[in-house]
Amino acid sequence: xxxxxxxxxxxxxxxxxxxxxxxxxxxxxxxxxxxxxxxxxxxxxxxxxxxxxxxxxxxxxxxxxxxxxxxxxxxxxxxxxxxxxxxxxxxxxxxxxxxxxxxxxxxxxxxxxxxxxxxxxxxxxxxxxxxxxxxxxxxxxxxxxxxxxxxxxxxxxxxxxxxxxxxxxxxxxxxxxxxxxxxxxxxxxxxxxxxxxxxxxxxxxxxxxxxxxxxxxxxxxxxxxxxxxxxxxxxxxxxxxxxxxxxxxxx
Amino acid sequence: xxxxxxxxxxxxxxxxxxxxxxxxxxxxxxxxxxxxxxxxxxxxxxxxxxxxxxxxxxxxxxxxxxxxxxxxxxxxxxxxxxxxxxxxxxxxxxxxxxxxxxxxxxxxxxxxxxxxxxxxxxxxxxxxxxxxxxxxxxxxxxxxxxxxxxxxxxxxxxxxxxxxxxxxxxxxxxxxxxxxxxxxxxxxxxxxxxxxxxxxxxxxxxxxxxxxxxxxxxxxxxxxxxxxxxxxxxxxxxxxxxxxxxxxxxxxxxxx
Ligand SMILES: Nc1ncnc2c1ncn2[C@@H]1O[C@H](COP(=O)(O)OP(=O)(O)OP(=O)(O)O)[C@@H](O)[C@H]1O
Ligand SMILES: [Mg+2]
Numbered sequence: 001x002x003x004x005x006x007x008x009x010x011x012x013x014x015x016x017x018x019x020x021x022x023x024x025x026x027x028x029x030x031x032x033x034x035x036x037x038x039x040x041x042x043x044x045x046x047x048x049x050x051x052x053x054x055x056x057x058x059x060x061x062x063x064x065x066x067x068x069x070x071x072x073x074x075x076x077x078x079x080x081x082x083x084x085x086x087x088x089x090x091x092x093x094x095x096x097x098x099x100x101x102x103x104x105x106x107x108x109x110x111x112x113x114x115x116x117x118x119x120x121x122x123x124x125x126x127x128x129x130x131x132x133x134x135x136x137x138x139x140x141x142x143x144x145x146x147x148x149x150x151x152x153x154x155x156x157x158x159x160x161x162x163x164x165x166x167x168x169x170x171x172x173x174x175x176x177x178x179x180x181x182x183x184x185x186x187x188x189x190x191x192x193x194x195x196x197x198x199x200x201x202x203x204x205x206x207x208x209x210x211x212x213x214x215x216x217x218x219x220x221x222x223x224x225x226x227x228x229x230x231x232x233x234x235x236x237x238x239x240x241x242x243x244x245x246x247x248x249x250x251x
Numbered sequence: 252x253x254x255x256x257x258x259x260x261x262x263x264x265x266x267x268x269x270x271x272x273x274x275x276x277x278x279x280x281x282x283x284x285x286x287x288x289x290x291x292x293x294x295x296x297x298x299x300x301x302x303x304x305x306x307x308x309x310x311x312x313x314x315x316x317x318x319x320x321x322x323x324x325x326x327x328x329x330x331x332x333x334x335x336x337x338x339x340x341x342x343x344x345x346x347x348x349x350x351x352x353x354x355x356x357x358x359x360x361x362x363x364x365x366x367x368x369x370x371x372x373x374x375x376x377x378x379x380x381x382x383x384x385x386x387x388x389x390x391x392x393x394x395x396x397x398x399x400x401x402x403x404x405x406x407x408x409x410x411x412x413x414x415x416x417x418x419x420x421x422x423x424x425x426x427x428x429x430x431x432x433x434x435x436x437x438x439x440x441x442x443x444x445x446x447x448x449x450x451x452x453x454x455x456x457x458x459x460x461x462x463x464x465x466x467x468x469x470x471x472x473x474x475x476x477x478x479x480x481x482x483x484x485x486x487x488x489x490x491x492x493x494x495x496x497x498x499x500x501x502x503x504x505x506x507x
Binding site for chain 1: 283364367368371372373375376377378379380381382
């Protein structure tokens with residue numbers, strides 16, 4: 001109720017309370033809480049298999065939790081019907097851990113795909129402009145007519161990023177944006193993420209193991225341990241921690 | 252009483268497949284229709300199987316003619332060779348052989364394609380991008396397979412009969428006019444339509460099995476191979492089952 005008195009741009013864009021999900025008997029998230037303020041860049045850190053990907057798939061509505069509440073841009077995801085989910089997803093970008101580029105389509109068709117939504121009516125010229133703008137943002141304008149199989153791993157990551165950005169989302173969920181890339185490409189992607197956050201005033205949730213990327217992009221870090229929000233703080237605070245559960249991540 | 256594990260798995264699988272097929276009707280009958288993707292699939296599916304279907308049909312027609320000839324000769328009804336071969340092709344050999352080739356080529360292709368899309372999260376990506384992946388991927392492919400197989404069967408019948416004409420002219424001489432007269436003199440409605448109708452069901456089962464195995468494949472690369480393989484095996488079995496049921500129905504209706 002107190003949220004009503006706060007100015008609109010101070011209300012959190014994502015608010016998760018008591019999120020729990022299990023696959024069979026395997027409990028992945030167990031009472032997880034998280035808040036993402038407008039304009040904030042938040043990193044979620046956790047061991048492999050701790051449920052980071054599951055967490056952001058719940059946020060975007062690909063998985064439905066067993067219990068708990070997820071509010072994205074003021075609306076409850078767990079109660080959305082399909083059209084409402086679609087509307088929410090056009091405002092929230094999702095970068096897949098595996099890129100998930102459509103390998104039977106060219107780069108251009110990949111980028112045009114999110115524009116197929118029925119309420120979006122654009123002329124061919126406008127579509128072309130949006131595709132070129134998104135590709136220019138990631139520095140790969142010349143690849144527009146190539147197939148994903150003709151690109152290197154780092155290029156594919158950047159094309160996937162361009163596809164995520166094409167609708168100028170207000171929130172971006174990054175699932176391991178730099179994993180498996182060399183330090184220089186990885187650095188380039190981290191810079192790009194910061195640049196995009198500044199340019200379009202987006203808020204983001206970033207999942208990463210790559211501590212250089214975490215240091216560069218995070219304003220705040222959440223430790224996801226045993227399905228809960230174990231601790232939260234800035235990179236500087238966390239790296240000074242002497243908690244045996246946190247220390248290994250920062251070595 | 253304890254149900255054996257394999258029986259349970261079989262029942263679960265059939266139930267899953269039936270529900271999946273039901274979803275094609277509930278989701279496929281409402282707009283938006285993915286028309287351009289459907290046409291693209293029709294083209295791809297037809298184009299991919301045409302060379303294989305054409306070659307096998309030609310050989311089947313030719314071989315069947317050469318092999319049946321001595322038997323008919325000994326009964327003194329050699330002149331009926333065109334009709335007998337044509338009838339065998341149209342009623343059974345054309346639909347079943349084409350259906351099996353279709354299952355091998357298209358069923359496995361769909362299973363592998365959707366399986367790898369599932370593993371690499373492309374299906375999730377479509378969902379997130381505001382396109383219903385079930386309509387975009389499954390409904391279009393099932394519909395395309397259902398409509399293209401009958402066309403391919405008609406074509407393969409024609410090619411096989413051409414093969415038969417050549418087979419007759421290897422050992423003897425018969426003009427093309429006489430050859431077609433011989434066929435159409437005896438051939439009627441009940442020879443052509445029941446087999447054509449069953450090919451729609453063949454096409455549907457190849458499409459639906461391929462999509463089901465791919466769309467629901469387990470994560471991981473070996474899941475892709477397994478779904479491609481299972482698609483062919485199950486679709487082929489279903490073709491024979493449908494064939495068996497179809498012959499009973501046409502028999503009951505007195506069309507045999
Ligand atoms: N669809 C699913 N069905 C069953 N189990 C699942 C499913 N998705 C995830 N899991 C399980 O949930 C757990 C968390 O998976 P998740 O992919 O979120 O891990 P992660 O933290 O992203 O790990 P990584 O850093 O390796 O990507 C894993 O143990 C996984 O087996
Ligand atoms: Mg993950």
